[in-house]
Amino acid sequence: MPDDFPLITLLGEEEMTMAKSMKCAIGTRTVSVDDAIEMRDNAKKRKLDYPDFQCPECGKSVRPHCAGGNACAHFEHLSRNPNCRLSDPAR
Numbered sequence: 060m061p062d063d064f065p066l067i068t069l070l071g072e073e074e075m076t077m078a079k080s081m082k083c084a085i086g087t088r089t090v091s092v093d094d095a096i097e098m099r100d101n102a103k104k105r106k107l108d109y110p111d112f113q114c115p116e117c118g119k120s121v122r123p124h125c126a127g128g129n130a131c132a133h134f135e136h137l138s139r140n141p142n143c144r145l146s147d148p149a150r
């Protein structure tokens with residue numbers, strides 16, 4: 060797979076095994092982390108409710124994190140779920 064391949068647009072079983080979560084679910088919709096950050100900022104600006112982002116694997120609440128340092132934008136579980144492949148490993 061070439062380096063510049065847009066990972067977010069093609070989240071197959073293979074990509075799901077990667078440590079960081081790049082997608083989340085809102086109800087039955089799936090959104091990318093970039094969209095989620097935009098929605099969150101929008102909600103903040105308009106004083107709307109914080110969108111309920113959920114892990115597509117385990118359904119627990121997740122929070123989008125912007126890219127920073129060496130990290131790409133990704134989702135983190137509000138509380139770590141050791142049973143979920145998309146949850147951050149223990150640090």
Ligand SMILES: [Zn+2]
Nearest residue numbers: 114116117143
């Ligand atoms: Zn999860």
